Amino acid sequence: MVTPNLNADSNPPDILAKQKSRYFLTWRWHFYAGLFVIPFMLMLSITGLIMLFDDEIESARYGEVLSVNSSAYSSQDPLPVSAQLAAVQQAYPDGTVTQFVPATSSEVTNRFSVTMADESTHFVLVNPYNADITGTIDRSDSWYQLANDIHGTLLIGDVGDYLIEIAASLTVILLVSGIYLWLPNDNARRAGFLKIRTDNGSRILLRDLHANIGGVLSIVLLFFVLSGLAWAGIWGAKIVQPWGSFPAQKWDDVPVSDLNHKALNHGSEEEMPWNLELTPLPQSNVHVHGEEITSGSSAGSAEKAGMATEQIGIDRVVNEAKVLGFGQYKLNFPRSETGVFTVSANTMSGDITDPTQDRTTHIDQYTGKVLADVTWNEYNMIAKAMAAGIALHQGDISIINKIANVVFCLAFILIAVTGALMWWQRRPAGQRKLGAPPKAVDSGLWKVGVFSVVLVCIAFPMAGLTIVALMTIDALICRYMTTFKEALS
Template sequence: MTSNSSAQFQARRRSLLWRLHFWSALIASPFVLVACLTGLLYVFTPQIERAWHGHLDTVQPQSQVRSLDDAVAAARQAAPEGWSLHSVIPAFEPDDSVRVAFTAPMPDKAQGGGHGGHSGHGAGAGAAQGKPQFLRPNFGIPARAVVVYVNPYTAEVLGQLKESERFATWARKLHSSLQQGDGWRWMIELAASWTMVMLVTGVYLWWPRPGQSGLPQSSAKGRVAWRQWHAFLGVALGLVSFVILTTGLTWSQNAGNQIKWARDATGQTPPRIPAQFKSTVTEGAKPLNWEQALQAIRREAPSVSMMVMAPKGPEGVWRANQMDRGDPSKRFDLLLDAYSGQKLYYSGWADQTAFGKATAIGIPFHRGEFGVWNQVLLFVFGAGILFSLVSGWVMFFKRRAAGSSIWPVVLPDAWRSVSPWAWLGGAFMLVAMPVLAISAVPVALAEAWMVWRKSRAAV
């Protein structure tokens, strides 16, 4: 291939990718703007919660801590009548309060083993089919719960609050569904899917050609300067963008199911807690109280803030897992015998699959849970995304002001410039992100209509 034909080939390919980049920006921009603004708000959750809920979350440290049973008993007295105790988050830091969560009574058919029979939770139809049964993953306090906050030193009730009214819960729902429920989660999935296309095509369009550095030039003016900074910042933030997009897609409804299928098919399913464990009932033996259970759990578990769930029924077991996601290496799940405190099951960081470890790092990073440096990085990332959106539209209007077409021009035979690997990658993205595939249909129809219209005009 001569240098002239090679340049023409590259020009055709770039024109096609530029068109695709424009489409992805056109579709994703409004949703990305919303996700970015709500995400920037969510980044500062620790500071906002400290200001809004500090009177419930923190206490003045004292010399003597009361038994956890005293705190739970005080919480029961303050809890809504008829509500069931769901879990307890004991104080970890000296100024932490004790959080005791209660949930409303469930219909009889849904009560089953609760969290805690731990000996029937999730058994359902699978048990009748002879399939292994596992406990449902524990992701923290349910949004429907009411949490009673207790001073661990005095057993004084500090107050109570619906978990749905916590700022973190509100901000998370705002970011994921604009407070409209799961039926609106498709918006974030649509944004993430097309932003992934925008990222891939943007990197290719930026990639320096021979004799170019890819860095913004101080001599550049006008639309050229906007384009250089737009491309450079987009690529500079590319790694963070990829992590944010992929972790976001794991939570999505459609792409998330595809990711879970691939995870399970490749043997990367994280450890699951078998549901068959039961406590050994011994005549005359008394079950552990909350304080005894907590001490037994602390002997087996890493030193981290944790959630504890009590046994359900005589054969139920104590269950505990970490609450603080800021140190993934302390992730654990633990089951204890209700009478002896003997360890029945334990899985920790070493038991996680590579996928499990990646998500245990990626998801807290996405949420800014690794501390101030994580929050600062996400803030810079969010500001960079906002600049990319603004600069992209500035370039569009400057191009329109110069008399150019709304749509980037696709050169003749551009489709023939696509490599087999690019076709394969595109097919993979469509399969992995179903919302992308569905939304790509009207794009393809619009492109076909424009081609037909152009051909008619040429006749």
């Protein structure tokens, strides 16, 4: 960042002094937030790019086992799904089939998700015309899964999740301070506002690229930050998600399970709608002559009592999905004797591209009765905003959305790299110093800092706590230790 020539403006000296203090205070906040955020911005942008091209990467890796030569079967219809399921169960007798994903076209295989005896999960790929198994895909071995795990936890669990949440929260401070530094409030900033000057040296070029791209895309970056924070462990899971969750109490006379919808996800893949993850699943009941078996009973006791305990079968569920209007969807199998068949189509899982068509339907595994049917119309305002926001965040709406997200990721990488290069160029050579911007002259602006910290703590707890911790360290340690003081100067 290039320091503006504030004296070039025709303002009284006291106003100039306040402007200069305000500028350096903002720049210093921007600098320290940037040092922490830049590595995370690079990581999130790169892993985001990988996830955007998940389908293309999967096709390149598994194209042979995913494809079906439908022209060879032009004279016959696909086999019933039950026949394909039987072939999978015969091939993997020790495995548990948990999900059916119908093919997206006649040229690709159907998928059955199978949890193996060693607890690993694989997609078993089945030719729908002859029930031949063409191959398997280890769901934990996908590039998407790896990128998603890094994107969400840095592969170190909750600690990584908290670090990323801190970085995303500090990005809000980075954006607000960056916009202030970018706006043309003096001659120096007016000279480079919305311009890329290529003939004034590398520092000016880097400054123009960093400031103008960051300023123009600040609202876009803020959108990515806030929609991404919806998955964070504190801001998302503890604060925002509960307010956007669908209340199971809306289901009339339907018993609910101890499991919630999040239990239907496979690993870190977010397959259930965000606003349903915390909502309990409904339960199936075995009904005979007005009697029922609930979660406290077993299938064995039901049989002894002469009650029907057989499932309705996958073919009936698939047909019911068609009758209900589902096109592309995922079908989750019951996880227990009182579990339900769950048919879900949503943008978060990549089944559909229009979030207003999100739908999750639960079907009694014994009677075929629809126990619960949640659509976009049942979402509250927060849930609708997040459903649309997550779809845009993931590039699921359209090819234009996907291309735009690629451009944004590349732009965010450029912003991070130019910011790092600017710091590297202006740091004191040969000295053990960060090269932080000068401290502001004390002119009462500490009140602005305190007010800002309070606001951040309220809006983004993890960032607020981090700032308070750093200020405490500075007050108790750094100012009394010459080495730290010089390093941070």
